[in-house]
Amino acid sequence: MKKLLLLTAFLFLMLTGSPVKAEIIDRVVASIGDNAITYFDVEKEGGALFKQIISSTPPEEQEARLKDAREKALNNLLEKVLLLRAARKAAIDVTDDEVKAAIENIKKENKINEQELLSALKKEGVSFERYKEEVKGQIIRSKVIDKKVRRVIEVSDEEVMIYYERNKNDFATDEEISARHILFLIPKDADEERVNEIRKRAEEVLQKARAGEDFESLAKKYSEGPSASNGGDLGFFKREDMVKEFSRAVFPLKENEISGLILTPFGYHxxxxxxxxxxxxxxxxxxxxxxKARLYSEELNRGIKEFIEELKEEEHVEIRL
Structure with a gap:
């Protein structure tokens, strides 16, 4: 149920179950005006990530990684509070119908019914009422972004064209080539003398190919690869489809050009x-x-960051983590 986290509700609500002392849990780690953020709030915000770090990180690295994760969780909480305070100032609110519609959309996206959603929430230890509150908060924050950031973003056709001209390679189709090959297998247990014998035989066939003998016929006669019966035909392939030694030597070739001997883990080609x-x-x-969608997304992310920074300057933010 990956999309069940569409509004990232579970990540915001999961508890860590850490046996920390009450005074630490209640300790205020940041404040924005009259809003206080406690250590417990941070633990809730980053609970899932904290658990992952503890379970997958060597003990000697846990402290540093948890410190970074807690700072990120605190920043997320600060952004939430700042946006909610901005929503109150702008008289932005969300109706029960909007929350209901959002939850219906989550169920539709995940192809689950009401009971399956409730079961998933119960498994995470989250009540439905609490889930609705988080969904409501997400919608409010989204509305603030829409009003203060999204509506003022514009990407012109000229900007799109300039980006295209400067980044054409990013929009190129994957290059593919078709080729024939003749393979001389080298057994894994082959000694130096045996390898030299195989190389000598391969060089003799290479001379025949470069002298103008039909490559397809040579492949059928000499190749030890599975494509020998097809005249060594490999069809079309991309660089990443072949071992790097092979692709590095073959892709620079011109059409109908014959390579030298190419050594790969399989043998000589x-x-x-x-x-x-x-x-x-x-x-x-x-x-x-x-x-245009890419540029819009970049502008939106930049605009959100700038808006958050503006809110931080307007509000009295104090961090004590």
């Missing part, structure tokens, strides 16, 4: 590149919407 496709940038018209 002789390769003839047949055809090349892809590798060119997609047309602007095909990719412009994707670029």
């Amino acid at each position: 002789i390769v003839q590149l047949r055809e090349r496709r892809g590798g060119a940038a997609l047309p602007f018209d095909e990719i412009s919407k994707k670029i």
Whole structure:
């Protein structure tokens, strides 16, 4: 139920169950105006991550990683409180119907019914009322972002074109080539003398190929690979489809060019590149919407960070963690 965390409710509500003392739990670690954030709030916020760190990190590294994780959890809480305070100032609220609609959407996204949602919440030790409150908070914060940040963001067609021209390689289709090869297998237990014999035989066949003999026929006659019966035909493949030694030597070849001997963990290869496709940038018209969405997302993230910083300057924020 990955999307059940669509509004990240569980992460915000899970408890760590740590046996810390009451005075530590109640200790105020940050304040924003009349809002106080306690150590316990931080433990709730980062509970799932803290558990993961404790279970997967060597003991000598846990303290440093938990410190970083707690700071991130505290920053998340500060942002929540700042946005909620901004919502109150802007008279932004959420109706019960909006909360209900959001929860219905969560169930739809996850293809679960009411009972399955309640069971999942119960398993995490979260009441439905508490879950609704968290959903409500998320919606309020989203509304603040919509009003204060999202609505003022614009990405022009000119910006999209400039980004396309500067980053064409990011929008290129994967380059593929087709090739034939002749493989001379080297047994794992082969000694130096045996390897030299195999290399000598491979060099003799390479000379035949470069002298103009039909490569497909040579592959059928000499190759020890599974593609021998097909004249060594490998079809189309990408760089990552082959071992790095093979791809590094083959992809720079021109069409119909024959390689030298290529040594890989399998043995010696002789390769003839047949055809090349892809590798060119997609047309602007095909990719412009994707670029615009990327630029918008970047602007939105930047705008949110700037807005949070503005709120921090406006409010009296004190951190004691």
